[in-house]
Amino acid sequence: GREEVRGAVRQASAGAVGTAPQLLPGLVLGDRSVQDPELDEAMKAAGLSHLSAVSGANCTLLAGAVMMALRSLRIRRPVVLGAVLGALVVFVIIVGPEPSVIRAAVMGGIGASAVFFGRGRQALPLLCLAGCVLLCWQPQLAAEPAFQLSLAATAGIVLAARPVEQWLTATLGRILPGPVAGTIGAALAVTVCAQVACQPVLVGIAGTLSSYAVPANLLAAPLVPLITVPGTAAAIIAVPLPGLASALFWLIGWPAAGIGWIAGVLSSLPGALHPWPGGALGAGLVVLHVLAALALLWLLLRWERTRPARVRRISGGPAPRKASSTRARRWSLAGAWTLVCAAAGSQLALVVSPPAGPVPRDWSLAACDVGQGDMLVLRAGQRSAMVVDTGPDPRAATSCLRHLGVERIDLLVLSHLHQDHAGAAGALADCCQPAAILYSTMAAPGGDGLGAAGRVGRSAAENAGGAGAPDGARRPAAGETGTVGEPASGWRVDWKVLAADPEAGNENDASLQMMATAHTPQGAYTVLLTGDMEEEATGALLRQGVLPETVDVLKVSHHGARNGGNDLVRSLMPAMSVVQVGRENSYGHPHPSVIAELRRHGPVVRTDQHGTTVVSLRDGQLVPTVTGQFAPATTGRAGDTIPVG
Numbered sequence: 001g002r003e004e005v006r007g008a009v010r011q012a013s014a015g016a017v018g019t020a021p022q023l024l025p026g027l028v029l030g031d032r033s034v035q036d037p038e039l040d041e042a043m044k045a046a047g048l049s050h051l052s053a054v055s056g057a058n059c060t061l062l063a064g065a066v067m068m069a070l071r072s073l074r075i076r077r078p079v080v081l082g083a084v085l086g087a088l089v090v091f092v093i094i095v096g097p098e099p100s101v102i103r104a105a106v107m108g109g110i111g112a113s114a115v116f117f118g119r120g121r122q123a124l125p126l127l128c129l130a131g132c133v134l135l136c137w138q139p140q141l142a143a144e145p146a147f148q149l150s151l152a153a154t155a156g157i158v159l160a161a162r163p164v165e166q167w168l169t170a171t172l173g174r175i176l177p178g179p180v181a182g183t184i185g186a187a188l189a190v191t192v193c194a195q196v197a198c199q200p201v202l203v204g205i206a207g208t209l210s211s212y213a214v215p216a217n218l219l220a221a222p223l224v225p226l227i228t229v230p231g232t233a234a235a236i237i238a239v240p241l242p243g244l245a246s247a248l249f250w251l252i253g254w255p256a257a258g259i260g261w262i263a264g265v266l267s268s269l270p271g272a273l274h275p276w277p278g279g280a281l282g283a284g285l286v287v288l289h290v291l292a293a294l295a296l297l298w299l300l301l302r303w304e305r306t307r308p309a310r311v312r313r314i315s316g317g318p319a320p321r322k323a324s325s326t327r328a329r330r331w332s333l334a335g336a337w338t339l340v341c342a343a344a345g346s347q348l349a350l351v352v353s354p355p356a357g358p359v360p361r362d363w364s365l366a367a368c369d370v371g372q373g374d375m376l377v378l379r380a381g382q383r384s385a386m387v388v389d390t391g392p393d394p395r396a397a398t399s400c401l402r403h404l405g406v407e408r409i410d411l412l413v414l415s416h417l418h419q420d421h422a423g424a425a426g427a428l429a430d431c432c433q434p435a436a437i438l439y440s441t442m443a444a445p446g447g448d449g450l451g452a453a454g455r456v457g458r459s460a461a462e463n464a465g466g467a468g469a470p471d472g473a474r475r476p477a478a479g480e481t482g483t484v485g486e487p488a489s490g491w492r493v494d495w496k497v498l499a500a501d502p503e504a505g506n507e508n509d510a511s512l513q514m515m516a517t518a519h520t521p522q523g524a525y526t527v528l529l530t531g532d533m534e535e536e537a538t539g540a541l542l543r544q545g546v547l548p549e550t551v552d553v554l555k556v557s558h559h560g561a562r563n564g565g566n567d568l569v570r571s572l573m574p575a576m577s578v579v580q581v582g583r584e585n586s587y588g589h590p591h592p593s594v595i596a597e598l599r600r601h602g603p604v605v606r607t608d609q610h611g612t613t614v615v616s617l618r619d620g621q622l623v624p625t626v627t628g629q630f631a632p633a634t635t636g637r638a639g640d641t642i643p644v645g
């Protein structure tokens with residue numbers, strides 16, 4: 001059965017190099033089950049995730065390979081047609097009836113029939129016919145993103161690739177030899193047209209724009225044919241001849257690993273993903289892009305109609321055009337190009353972010369924008385820090401530390417083991433080698449709890465290189481104290497665990513509660529770290545009498561949710577509050593009543609509005625500075641001034 005084939009492919013490709021064992025099942029059969037989250041995010045950020053979901057390219061390459069092989073043997077045309085259609089049917093059965101695969105198979109079948117019956121390759125009518133046939137057969141396909149992307153990419157190539165290729169070839173031909181210009185122009189045209197056509201669907205699905213999708217696809221495109229056709233052959237023999245299939249997968253594992261490398265490199269670059277604006281601005285941009293798409297379609301159809309004919313009539317001449325008609329055409333052209341340029345300019349403005357501002361040399365606390373999650377950095381030395389939580393996104397977390405100039409983590413604290421607080425712990429352990437790791441969680445967390453902490457601990461220990469390496473992440477006890485930093489330089493952080501209740505009723509209330517005192521060359525101030533503590537745990541903490549009368553900085557619990565309550569705020573009257581929350585998250589964080597209470601006591605730093613923000617102590621005053629660094633994308637399911645209450 002299909003699952004048996006998929007299992008055999010996963011097993012046969014396990015010995016390939018690099019990331020190939022994770023990518024090959026997807027590149028060949030659309031099976032992403034062995035892709036780890038980090039690679040999956042990298043593929044998405046680089047705009048390459050469509051490669052690991054079987055699409056029309058696979059069917060086209062397969063049909064072309066079968067056709068070329070049989071025609072080279074001088075097989076009769078009707079037999080070749082039957083073999084191509086049969087190969088497509090077998091391919092769909094093996095891969096599974098994915099929407100894009102069905103569309104591609106139907107399109108390939110209609111196209112092959114048209115060629116062999118002398119109708120020619122009328123790509124756009126065939127695409128429309130394929131879409132109509134499939135929607136009449138299964139109307140629910142209209143709501144499938146894969147089906148939408150498949151049709152959009154094909155339509156973009158059919159409608160725009162030819163004029164774009166001719167323009168690029170002519171432009172590049174001025175500086176490059178003709179054959180080279182033609183090859184580059186054709187590759188760029190197909191990649192750009194497919195990516196631009198898919199962009200509206202991708203924005204609707206993910207709410208983000210990929211900055212490097214075009215160069216990523218351009219680099220990956222030559223590698224795909226080296227994988228698809230031999231990979232399909234290997235999949236067919238994976239069950240009866242696993243040894244031969246393993247050898248084939250090892251060979252095609254090299255180009256597959258190359259695709260993984262491209263995704264990893266480009267996704268790690270600054271600004272790989274950008275969120276689509278919300279509210280009226282986002283809606284206005286959608287309208288602008290729809291109008292621009294219609295204008296571009298009109299321009300392309302007009303170009304198609306007005307191309308010079310191969311045979312020009314000698315007798316007679318063109319009918320004289322009225323001046324009013326000429327002016328109307330000019331105004332129409334000007335309007336159409338204005339819409340297209342405005343849409344292109346808005347895309348550029350969205351993906352080209354202004355550079356983040358310099359971080360003040362005297363910063364001592366940073367609220368990193370990691371989307372819908374927490375990550376607070378307390379400076380402990382010239383290049384070291386104590387990091388409390390990591391957020392869900394490894395790219396955002398590591399980018400923030402680079403932005404701050406932090407090279408070493410003296411202490412990594414995971415308040416609890418929810419993804420939005422500990423999801424990037426492994427990445428920070430790899431890049432900054434934490435000297436120690438503390439965490440809290442419920443007594444019986446299951447597979448995702450202690451396992452995550454254990455992986456972090458092992459990674460930290462391995463990277464520390466043996467001598468003085470920590471035994472791993474550990475749970476601290478209430479009342480435990482410690483100090484990290486460089487006292488001689490004036491930078492250090494003293495910390496004390498106020499609560500870490502493994503018997504709490506939920507993971508949020510099991511959050512590690514910690515009081516930190518941040519020492520700087522200019523003085524010291526206090527910071528209360530609360531994780532995702534909810535109202536019940538807050539009340540218990542207040543009743544224990546372990547809290548001071550007031551704090552200078554409050555890290556607001558649970559992203560400012562209403563269930564965190566306001567009792568702690570009223571009791572401690574923080575001089576400044578930090579709310580770490582993702583832009584336009586679907587949870588409604590932070591709640592207006594919480595923000596109103598916080599602003600009664602002092603300024604409120606919000607990462608959804610201000611991005612990464614640092615705090616400095618100057619002349620006894622806490623001074624927040626917006627750095628202008630924002631998370632690559634809003635990670636919730638879903639400003640340059642800090643408001644002072």
